[in-house]
Amino acid sequence: MINKFSEQQIDRFRKVLAIGWSLLILLSFYDPVSRWLTHPDNLDSPLHIDPSVCVLVQGECLQQVSYVLAPRIFWGIVVPSSIIILTVGGHDTWRRICPLSFFSQIARSLGRGRKVKKVNPVSGSVKYEPAAVTKDSWLGRNYLYLQLLLFYLGLNVRLLFANGSGLGMGIFLVATITAAVVVGYLFKGKSWCQYFCPMAPVQVFFTGTRGLVSTDAHLDSAKLTQSMCRTIDPKVGEKSGCVGCQIACIDIDVQLNYWQHAKKSDRELLFYGYFGLMVGFFVYQYLYAGNWDYYFSGAWSHDPNQLSSLFSPGFYIASHTIDIPKIVAAPLTLIICASISYYAGQMTERVYQSYLINRGKEIDITEIRHHCYSVWVFLSFNTFFAFILRPSLKILPESMRFMPTLILLGLSFVWLLQSLKRSEDRYAQENVTVGLLKQLKKLKVNWQKSLKGRSLEDLNDKEVETLIKSLPPRYSQKIKR
Incomplete structure (x- = not known):
């Protein structure tokens, strides 16, 4: 769907989002309006602090x-x-509108970028080319592990420094944007998005094989598929800007990237460990405060002690503090929860495999893992929104607070059913069918008449195969499989 919008339209939208991010960052450093809206004496504001409400943190208001x-x-x-955009619109939608992606391309849009010397081994001539991450380099082979580490560090930064501190959040976002700009200068293409961005694993996780309303690249006749890099040529208009920075690029074909990496250990760590990282993030706030009210009331977003409590006790369990500093307790909780989740995911996979063996069904490790991945994404999506919406839903009438959660549950369930129907074999067969349809269209045949009003696009895989077998030899010999 998103690939139907021109690069000029998307570029304008990216700039609007980037400006919105920049404004939010500025407001995190200085915002007198918010302080007026939330002031305890401003009784006319629905956002004002009620000083009579006691939110207990480690036994004290x-x-x-x-x-x-x-x-x-x-x-x-x-x-x-x-x-929500990732799950519904897919990776391709988010990647084309992502503000961080916009910031990472500033050097490229200005015609700047680091170049490295290349010597022709035959002629000895020297030329300078934009630097690239090679697939055989350490980064090319281990980028997802690096991104997961950065994501883990980002969660810790949020828990310890940026969750309820405008200053902490502002510094964190400025540092992230600066890193994106620098990486965009050092390496060509979307190297920030492909190899460094901490949100990239989240994009891979929640998209899976496709978003709910994504366009399937292998079924799309457009030359510029999904979130493929694009440039605008004054003579020919929009064209590919791909620099080949990654093989089986997720920006070109999400499903191809998914199936080619499904059995790799880094994807296993991502799909089975993500749930634990997410749960650990929410659970830690309970373990720190000693109650759920600290999180569900939204008090985390304005905790004046966030930065000053870094070396105070990080756990408060059964009305007792545990003298592990908060700066250690938070990372420890995330690691423990992620480890439990990872091993639970592996156990789920083994149980599912045993179930299929007992039922006498063929074992395809890619399909088994895909089904398990899809279920873990479904669980993660709904667990995330069960927590993240609670502080904000208080502004709705009590009778309506269940509606957003119910809508998201329905959307994620439809996504799950759609995902479970996908398979690597089906993807391959669809690719073959698309190729055959292209050849059939080149034949001088009145398909509308032959198919009794139907078009070639209306045929499914089996019907295409049957049609080719029924063709006269003078036509069937022209079809290459």
Whole structure:
């Protein structure tokens, strides 16, 4: 769907989002309006702090003070919106509109970028070419592990420094944007998106084989598929800007990338460990405060003690503090939860495999893993929104608070059913069928008449095969399989 929009349209939309991000960052450093809206004395504001409400943190009432809204908006609205876009619109939609992707391409759009010397081994001539990440380099082979590490560090930064601190969030986002710009200068193509971005594993995870309304690249006749890199030539218009920075690029064909990497250990770590990282993030806030009210009330978004409590006790369990500093307790909780989730995922896979063996069915490890991955994505999506929406749903009438969760549950269930129907064999067969249809269209045959009003595009895989077998020899000999 997103590939139907021109690059000029998408570029304008990216710029609007980038400006929105920049404004939010500015507001995280200085925002007198938010402090006025949230001030305890401003009784006319629905966002004002109620000083009579006691949110217990480690047995003591949290100090209620006015605060900036930027962290609440970014973590509570912007981030959840990106997850919905990924699951519904797919990786291709998010990648084309992502503000970080926009920032990473600034050097490229200005015609700047690091170049390296290349010597022709035959002629000895020297030329300078844009630097690239090679597939045989350490980064080319291990980029997903690096991105998962950066994502893990990002979660810790949020828990410890940026969750409820406007200053902490502002510094964190400025540092991330700066990193994207620098990487975009150092390496050609979308190297930031492909090899460094901490959100890239999240994109892979929640998209799976495709988004709910994505366009399948292998079935699309357009030359520029999905989130493929594009440039605008004044003479020929929009054209591919691909520099070949990655083999089986997810921006060109999401499903091809998914199936080629499904059995790799880095994808196994991502799909089985992500759930634990997410649950650990929410659970830690309970383990730190000693109750769920700290998170569900939204008090985390304006905790005045976030930065000053880094070396205070990080756990409060059964009304007792545990003298492990918060700066250690948070990373430890995430690691433990991710490890439990990872091994639970592997166990699920083995149980499912044993079940299929007992039923006498053929074993295809890729299909088994794909089914397990899809279920874990479904569980993660709904668990995430069960937590993330709670602080914001309080503004709705109590009778309507269940509706957003129910809608998202329905969307994710449809996504799950769609995903479970996909398989590597089906993808391959569809590729073959598309190739055969292209050849059939070249034959001088009135297909509307032969198919009694139907077009070639209306035929399924089996019907295409049957049609080719029924063709006269003068036509069938022209078809190459």
